[in-house]
Amino acid sequence: MADFNVNVRGVGSVSVIDVKGYLDAHTAPQLENAFNQLIDGSKYKVVVNFNDLSYISSAGLGVFMAYVETMRENKGDIKFSNMQDGVYNIFDLLGFPMLYEFYKNENEAIEKFKESISK
Amino acid sequence: MQTKDQNSALRNLSALVDFSNVINSSLDIQFAFNNLLLTCLGKFHATRGCILIRGVDNLLNVSSSKGLTQESLNSFPVVKFSDYGSNKEFQAFLKKNRLALTQKIISSDGEIGLLILGERIDGSNYSDDDINFLKTILNIAATAIENARSVEKLKLLNRELDGKVNQLRSLFDLSKEFSGILEKDMIGKLLVFSIIGQLMVSKYAVVICDDVKLEFLENKFQHEKLEPALKDCMPAELKQVLQTDQIINKYSKLFELGVSLIIPMQIKGSTKGLILLGERRSGLKYSETDIEFISSVGSLAIISIENANLFQEAIEKQKLEKDLELARNIQQNLLPNKIPQMKNFEIANINKSAKQVGGDYYDLIKLDENRLLFAIADVSGKGVQAALLMANLQAFLQAVVKQNFPLAEATNLINDLVSGNTTMGSFITFFWGIIDDSNNVLTFVNAGHNPPLLIRKGEITKLKKGGMILGVMETVIPYESETVKLQKDDLLILFTDGITEAMNKNLEEYTDERLEELVKNLEPISAQNTLDEIIDDVNNFTGGAEQSDDITCLVIKNC
Numbered sequence: 001m002a003d004f005n006v007n008v009r010g011v012g013s014v015s016v017i018d019v020k021g022y023l024d025a026h027t028a029p030q031l032e033n034a035f036n037q038l039i040d041g042s043k044y045k046v047v048v049n050f051n052d053l054s055y056i057s058s059a060g061l062g063v064f065m066a067y068v069e070t071m072r073e074n075k076g077d078i079k080f081s082n083m084q085d086g087v088y089n090i091f092d093l094l095g096f097p098m099l100y101e102f103y104k105n106e107n108e109a110i111e112k113f114k115e116s117i118s119k
Numbered sequence: 120m121q122t123k124d125q126n127s128a129l130r131n132l133s134a135l136v137d138f139s140n141v142i143n144s145s146l147d148i149q150f151a152f153n154n155l156l157l158t159c160l161g162k163f164h165a166t167r168g169c170i171l172i173r174g175v176d177n178l179l180n181v182s183s184s185k186g187l188t189q190e191s192l193n194s195f196p197v198v199k200f201s202d203y204g205s206n207k208e209f210q211a212f213l214k215k216n217r218l219a220l221t222q223k224i225i226s227s228d229g230e231i232g233l234l235i236l237g238e239r240i241d242g243s244n245y246s247d248d249d250i251n252f253l254k255t256i257l258n259i260a261a262t263a264i265e266n267a268r269s270v271e272k273l274k275l276l277n278r279e280l281d282g283k284v285n286q287l288r289s290l291f292d293l294s295k296e297f298s299g300i301l302e303k304d305m306i307g308k309l310l311v312f313s314i315i316g317q318l319m320v321s322k323y324a325v326v327i328c329d330d331v332k333l334e335f336l337e338n339k340f341q342h343e344k345l346e347p348a349l350k351d352c353m354p355a356e357l358k359q360v361l362q363t364d365q366i367i368n369k370y371s372k373l374f375e376l377g378v379s380l381i382i383p384m385q386i387k388g389s390t391k392g393l394i395l396l397g398e399r400r401s402g403l404k405y406s407e408t409d410i411e412f413i414s415s416v417g418s419l420a421i422i423s424i425e426n427a428n429l430f431q432e433a434i435e436k437q438k439l440e441k442d443l444e445l446a447r448n449i450q451q452n453l454l455p456n457k458i459p460q461m462k463n464f465e466i467a468n469i470n471k472s473a474k475q476v477g478g479d480y481y482d483l484i485k486l487d488e489n490r491l492l493f494a495i496a497d498v499s500g501k502g503v504q505a506a507l508l509m510a511n512l513q514a515f516l517q518a519v520v521k522q523n524f525p526l527a528e529a530t531n532l533i534n535d536l537v538s539g540n541t542t543m544g545s546f547i548t549f550f551w552g553i554i555d556d557s558n559n560v561l562t563f564v565n566a567g568h569n570p571p572l573l574i575r576k577g578e579i580t581k582l583k584k585g586g587m588i589l590g591v592m593e594t595v596i597p598y599e600s601e602t603v604k605l606q607k608d609d610l611l612i613l614f615t616d617g618i619t620e621a622m623n624k625n626l627e628e629y630t631d632e633r634l635e636e637l638v639k640n641l642e643p644i645s646a647q648n649t650l651d652e653i654i655d656d657v658n659n660f661t662g663g664a665e666q667s668d669d670i671t672c673l674v675i676k677n678c
Contacts, residue, residue: 025296025309032308058289059296062312065400069321093281095319095401 005052006034014045014110020052023060031060035067044076047109051082056090068099077101079109131252134162139259148267152183155260159236160185162256163249167216167237170224173200179232186237191216203233220245222253226261234260286412289313293416297423301430303327307336310420314394314413318405322377322397327424328354328390336424340376340395348372355390357383360410380405382413384421391421443503447472450506453513459485462556465646465676466493469654471617472669478505479615479669480512484520486553492520494551495568495673496589497615499544511540512547512589526553530564530586530598537590546590550582550613559605559677564598569631571613575606577639582611608643609677612653617670621657624664629657646676 004027005020015038023031038046048064068078081103083091091097103109142154152170160168167186171179179198196208203209203221213221213235220236234257239245245253293313300306307325315323324338324345333349335342352370361381366374373381377397384392394417399405405413450472458466470479478498486492496512498505515536519529530551537547550571552563565571567588570581584601586594614634621629637656641649653672 025292025313028309028312029305032312057292057313058285058317059292059309059312061316062314063316065315065319065321066312089281090285093278093285094317095403099319099400 004030006030008034008038010043011047011106011110012114014047014113015043016106016110017046017048018052019048019050022055023053024055024057025059028057028059028063031063032066035063039067039070042074044071044074045113046071046076046078047103047106047113048078048080049082049106050080050084050087053087054084056087058094061091061094061096064096064100077113079103079112081106081109134158135255135259138256142260142263143266146267146270148264148271149183151260151263151267155234155256155264156183156185158256159234159253162252163236163245164240165219165236165238166240167218169218169235170232171235172232173230177201179203182232187216200230200232220250220253222250222257224257224261224264226265228265231261231264283408286317286408289317290412290415290419294419297419300423301427303336303424303427306420306423306427310394310416311337313416314396317412318396318409319400320396320398321400324378324395325392325420326354326395327392330355340378340397345373345376345395348376349393349395354393357381357390357393358385358388359383360414362405362410380410380413382410382417384417386418386421386425391425392417446503446506450510453510454481455483459483459491461491461554463559463678464491464554464556465678466491466673467646467650468671468673469650470669470671471666473617473666478509479617479671480509481613481671481673482513482516484517486520486523489556490553491556492551492553493613493673493675494549495571495613495615495671496547496549497568497617497669497671499546504545508537508541508545508547508590512537512549516551525600526551526562526564527598527600530566530600531594534566534587534589534594534598538593541590546588549589550585552582552611554605554675561603561605561611562600563603564600566598569614569616569619571611572635572638573603574610574612574638574641574643575608579635579639605677607677610638610641610643610646610649611673611675611677612638612649613673613675614653615669615671617666617668618653618657618672620668621661621666621670622664623661629660633660643676646674649676650674 003021004023007018009016009018017034019031038044064078071078079101080091082105083102088102091102101109101112103112138154138158142151145151156168156170159165169184169187170182172182174180177199179200181192181195184192194212196206196212198206198209217238218235219238222234224231224234293309296309297306311323311325314320322339324340325336326349327334327336333346333354338345348370351372360383361370363374363379366378366381373395378395379398380396382394383390384394394413396413454470458468466483468481470481472479478500480494480496480498482494484492494516496509498508498512515533519532522529524532548568549566550563550568552561554561563582563584565583565585567585570583573580573582582601584599586596586598619629619631619634634653637653638649641652643649650672
């Protein structure tokens, strides 16, 4: 089974989830745990850094669908950054750019959260 | 003059070549539109123009424009390609925006749309030459537009194909994953993740249902409202995919909760669960392909869930079997493990349980040097409940026997004890007796048990004296005992109804008559011989049919 790794770190008031490897039905529950922990800790501003993610399946995408509303209801969001083209194509194919913000790099995404706070 | 015409023709020609080169250099349709418009505006000195392309619905859409304000564009009327010439609103639009010239764009595949140009900046009219030139340009452009459109179509097809590939990959991913999971919750979770990820859905529920209950594996709808609403529509009866229209018509309550697609999960045509989905966040409708996809993952999931259930049941059954095995051992230990020796009596017995734990009971207890107490009983019901009551009876009997009461009085006591310890409807048929080596006397009490047979020289006496079945009520009428002086070669046969009601494959019973007929004519060779003859005859009769009742038989012979 291909490896998957998820790591959560805080950057100011924003939480960054680093995902690595293969995100599929098998590994989706790990990402889910990460989101559950963030919600338990009332952390709703999330940037997912896809720099080291090489594959994502529908089940992986589903995790983002399952949590985005909770985040937004609590004045947060899930934003995506550092996505490889292959991974982005899957998001794009399924229409995700309509619902989510994608950024070239993590800092841009974090900045975006800060902007919305200052507004 | 001629030179001027020639020059003009030459300029036109080179402009056409240029245009042709440029417009065919790209397959981007917007680029083609843009170029066409700019070329026309430049050539004819017009300040505005637009391209209207006919859509699949035959309506004209503004695909590109120059020099028209957004406000004007917003006021573009709904007009069919076929009647643009007579459509008043359309003509008014042209007039208002000072659009003077309309030309059809025609490709080899047919009429694509219209090119519309504004008035010329110097106010002059378009000449015939201009119009001819424009037609030539449009011919070239039409081919380029057609090519670009084909490419767009291909791109779209490609994307659809990518979508299909992606769905297949998800299916494959899931089938691989589901096969390894035996927890229902996990299966439900992966199922919804895959669906909502694939189709961008944020409201969903997965329900497992049978005729009586609903089990929600996942639910993002209002639970307290969804459950009753769903119960009303008898989920196990839903066999078809229900789309929004049908939900609105038939199950408006569900629609009000936001359910816009219901997909049954079936095994062999019967519905075992439902997937309920809200609208897609993209605003798109669920396509046939989407529904196929959801049905496919649903089928995968329900089979895995069924497997998980079966696995759980198997584990529980195994555990139960282990418990029963244990109970069986305990029960076996309650029965006598060896037959006490008597001077004047031979004893043989058999005890076979139909189930792992049974309700038949017999006992042999040496009271003193000369006297042996024997008992046989059949506890109502079967299985664990009967076995427990039997264990009770055994305990009471062992305790009462130690008190050395006369048999009838001891029976009163046993009945009181059993009555006080049974729940409604449980009872025991019971027979016990004492044989005495010193005087060959038998004393017995029969509490509603199938009368044991005393056989003396081919004559049968049924031992009936006693009283009521044990456990129905506390002793009101005392039990009575009877005493019989036994003779040499007398046979005593005690049995439970497992013998007389043994069934063959035609569901016929062995019957008391057949037993009596058999034993009446038996030579009193030995107790074991008599027992063997009985069992052989019963086995011959049943022909190996599986028996539902315990079989117990005790034979005592006076030698």
